[in-house]
Amino acid sequence: MKNPIAGVARHAAFAVIVAVAAPSIAIAQEAKDDTAVSSFTLENGLEVVVIPDHRAPVATHMLWYKVGSADEDPGKSGIAHFFEHLMFKGTSTYPSGEFSDAIAAVGGNENAFTSYDFTAYYQQVAPSELPEMMQFEADRMRNLVLSEENIETERKVVLEERHQRVDNVPSSILSEELNATLYQNHPYGIPVIGWQQEIEGLTHDDLKSFYDRFYTPNNAVLVVAGDVDPENVREMAEETYGKIARGPDLAPRARPMEPVQKTAREVSLRDPRVSVPNLSINWFVPSYRTAEKGEFEAVAILSEILGEGLRSRLYQELVVKQGVAASAGSYLQGSAYDYSALVLYGQPRGDADLATVEKAIIAQIEKIKNEGVTQEELDTARTKIQRDQIFLRDSQVRSANLFGAVLTTGGTVEDVTSLPERLDAVTVEDVKAAAERYLDLDRAVKGYLLPEGEERS
Structure with missing residues (x-):
């Protein structure tokens, strides 16, 4: 792949994209301004x-395929990401490097990434260059040379x-082992x-x-954001992608699902490259589609x-009040087809050890399960979630990311635009119930990253 930062987009490593959006987003049919989001489908099945966004003469052209690593056949891991690399090679129409050279010649930039559920390619250029970008991208959808x-x-x-x-990064090694432990049956592991x-094979x-199975217009979503x-x-x-024949209809994405998990598990890695220990507590939860x-x-x-x-x-209690942690927090992995993951983490500070941080995190888990949250917190x-999504709209690429990720994981444009109503419906009782249901320490997977020779307490 040409761009050195293009590549694998893991759930937690690329961008957390929750299936929500800013209140200012409107569907074109419901709004008459020239910033309304619109969508349509070409006759060959390509969703658009x-x-x-008319603030600057820039356009982002992003093509998403509804295929990621979780769609790979058993024993063929890495093929989705491998293919992302190959898409930057030549086609029967254009020699290798011509697409990238054309982007560079007009001062644009390009990138690509692969995740569990999708693969995406994008270019950011002046709006006048969009026809050429579409021509190049449509060409490599079907004419790639696989020498x-x-x-x-x-x-x-x-x-x-x-x-x-991965192999040279202790935290990445541990992350792989954590996912393989968290997901006992699903390919997210x-x-x-x-x-x-398997890459070698x-x-x-x-x-x-x-390529023939997944790189077809009826398995793709085109997102164009900017001064268009x-x-x-x-x-x-229609003049570019529309000329490509529709591919065979794909079967629904039926994957092995997780059994009911009945045990708590721990994964530890001790490595001389680790200077400060840290821990995480991991659960899988339903995705927006399956919840x-x-x-x-x-x-x-x-x-x-x-x-x-x-x-x-967690930050206020462990970092500010108790002073036992240098960092503490949580994150919810966002757009996904089958499962998301909820992760709590912490790193000790000063004389505190990892066991102290873990105990403090668990205390906050139990408190929220027993007492719930306040209306003010809710x-x-x-x-904050709505504000964050408004800020997200300030970036063409991030805005296009949001829509592409949602549409390739079973969602719709309406799912993106309905955030305010969905959040308004959540009550303090709903949040407490979610904590009771999902923050079960008897089903959690704990990860410990430790300096060589160091114990957890």
């Missing part, structure tokens, strides 16, 4: 979303990327970048079959109150 030379070159790049980003021996036939007009985008899309009505929003508010930000319970968290 247009997000006008043995390209495959072997990129295999070496992928293996080196795995070596640098397999790393997006893949296991080394991928063949030309594996890659060609993957929806009707012009439609015309450009009961209002449940995902309640979990999002629970995470916000517990540990997201300087005013959260209102503050709700406002």
